[in-house]
Amino acid sequence: MSKYWSPAINQLTPYVPGEQPKVDNLIKLNTNENPYPPSPKVAEAINNYPKDRLRLYCDPDATALKQSLADHFQLNYQNIFVGNGSDEVLALAFMAFFRQDKPLLLPETTYSFYDVYCNLYDIDYRQIPLTEQFEIDFSAYEQANGGIIFANPNAPTGRLTPLETIEALLQKNTESLVIVDEAYIDFGGTSAVELTRRYDNVLIIQTFSKSRSLAGLRIGFALGHEDLIAGLERVKNSFNSYPLDSIAIAGAVAALEDIEYFEKTTQKIIECREWSSHALEQLGFEVIPSKTNFVFTRHRSLSGAELMQYLRHNNLLVRHFSKPGIDNFLRITIGTFAEMNSLIETLKQHPNI
Ligand SMILES: *Cc1c(COP(=O)(O)O)cnc(C)c1O
Numbered sequence: 001m002s003k004y005w006s007p008a009i010n011q012l013t014p015y016v017p018g019e020q021p022k023v024d025n026l027i028k029l030n031t032n033e034n035p036y037p038p039s040p041k042v043a044e045a046i047n048n049y050p051k052d053r054l055r056l057y058c059d060p061d062a063t064a065l066k067q068s069l070a071d072h073f074q075l076n077y078q079n080i081f082v083g084n085g086s087d088e089v090l091a092l093a094f095m096a097f098f099r100q101d102k103p104l105l106l107p108e109t110t111y112s113f114y115d116v117y118c119n120l121y122d123i124d125y126r127q128i129p130l131t132e133q134f135e136i137d138f139s140a141y142e143q144a145n146g147g148i149i150f151a152n153p154n155a156p157t158g159r160l161t162p163l164e165t166i167e168a169l170l171q172k173n174t175e176s177l178v179i180v181d182e183a184y185i186d187f188g189g190t191s192a193v194e195l196t197r198r199y200d201n202v203l204i205i206q207t208f209s210k211s212r213s214l215a216g217l218r219i220g221f222a223l224g225h226e227d228l229i230a231g232l233e234r235v236k237n238s239f240n241s242y243p244l245d246s247i248a249i250a251g252a253v254a255a256l257e258d259i260e261y262f263e264k265t266t267q268k269i270i271e272c273r274e275w276s277s278h279a280l281e282q283l284g285f286e287v288i289p290s291k292t293n294f295v296f297t298r299h300r301s302l303s304g305a306e307l308m309q310y311l312r313h314n315n316l317l318v319r320h321f322s323k324p325g326i327d328n329f330l331r332i333t334i335g336t337f338a339e340m341n342s343l344i345e346t347l348k349q350h351p352n353i
Contacts, residue, residue: 008122015116018319027342029333030317032155032184032294034213036268036336038251039261042214045254046247058246060237065244068253069221073193078226081233084243086183086207086220089232091117092239093203093222096231097177098123100146107136109326111155111181134159134288134296138169148173151181153189156321156331158290160189167192170199177228179203184292186211186266187273193223200225210293211266212255219244219252269293269334276332276340283344283353294333296326302352304328314346 001010018031066080073080083089094117098104106114108127118125128140134157136150148169153160170178182204185191195202203224209215222232236243244252255262273295277287280297287297299307304327308320311330319331334340347353 012119013116015113019317021317025315027316027335027339029294029335029339029343030319030331031215032210032292032331032333033215034210034265034269034293035334035339036213036265038213038217039255039258041254041258041261042217042251045250049247049250053246056246058242058244058249060241062244062249065219065221065249065252065256068256069223072256073223075193075196075223076226079196079223079229081222081224081229081236082244083220083222083236084240084248085209085218086181086205087113088218088243089205089220089222090114090179090181091120092232092235093179093205094118094121094123096235097179097203097228098147098149100176102144102146102176104147104149105141105143105145106149107154109134109154109157109323110149111151111183112321114149130154130157136161138165141169142172145173145176147176147179149179149181151183152192153184153187153291155184155292156294156296156319156326156329157288158184158292158294158296159288160291163190163192163195166202167195167199170195170202174201177201177203179205182206183210184294186262187293188270188291196224200227203228208252208255212262213265214251214255217248217251219248268337272337272340273334275337276334276344279340279344280347283347294331296329296331298328298330299353302350304330307350310350311343311346316343316346 062082065082066077069080070077099121103124103126105126105128108129131137141148178201180192182191193204203222205222208219277295280287284300285297287295304320307330308318311318
């Protein structure tokens with residue numbers, strides 16, 4: 001606290017990112033990073049970037065990356081927005097679209113940055129409980145609102161909403177924008193990107209942090225109708241003209257072009273997720289069916305907090321949320337087969353498993 005703070009800053013509860021430990025003997029399964037390095041083409045592009053050009057400002061429009069994304073998704077350049085990680089794209093989108101008279105609707109259990117942005121921008125919001133099967137309860141979204149946001153697949157549950165359900169929502173909810181955060185869509189889901197061609201009330205947000213192994217390079221993007229993108233550009237250019245640096249732009253383009261590497265690594269993670277889910281079930285865990293690079297799971301007799309501590313003690317870092325309703329669950333990132341095998345073997349040695 002400081003008397004120099006703007007008064008509203010006292011009321012903020014900032015997002016707490018997963019731990020990035022300073023020691024390296026830990027198996028890190030707590031922040032949904034990709035266990036595989038980025039495509040070798042990324043290193044090549046970064047190494048080959050002419051360093052004398054760092055003297056100059058980067059391209060404020062990140063034209064090369066937007067054009068690559070447009071080609072990749074078969075959209076027009078005007079349908080693409082890029083930012084410094086999808087967290088930044090989300091922050092700008094909340095500012096651009098959700099400061100309305102009516103409340104924003106979002107799942108009670110979802111990415112916990114959403115309500116942080118609401119508080120930052122003083123956006124009224126209503127959190128809607130998931131069903132008992134941890135699905136998003138879309139029937140409850142049929143009420144007056146100033147916008148809707150959810151992650152698909154949802155986090156931290158890992159559950160995927162089918163495309164037909166999203167399309168039905170767009171047909172009913174025509175007076176406000178629906179944002180679909182597809183941070184994990186590449187691990188077995190079908191993107192709603194095709195809906196952006198037919199509906200002007202949907203914005204898709206994706207990231208290079210998970211499926212393209214580039215969490216540290218900070219690249220996120222949004223896809224949607226050109227009027228939505230123009231709104232984002234207005235906010236972005238009122239805040240920071242250069243959110244993506246020249247090196248990040250070069251690396252991102254290279255990552256996007258290496259489709260073969262992307263498919264190989266995502267496929268390995270999907271296979272390992274299925275293997276890990278099965279192995280956990282054998283040990284008495286309930287595993288919510290996941291289409292992401294993590295599993296959300298609870299043990300039939302041990303508490304989430306206790307298991308997290310036990311794993312931590314054995315150099316395995318997983319994520320636990322002390323939020324009522326999900327506090328017996330662990331969110332475990334899918335690592336390599338060797339890492340997941342260590343997790344399973346460590347769990348087997350627990351006296352009560
Ligand atoms: C990881 C994640 C993000 C943030 O991704 P960055 O691009 O690294 O900022 C956004 N939404 C969800 C649901 C995520 O899990």
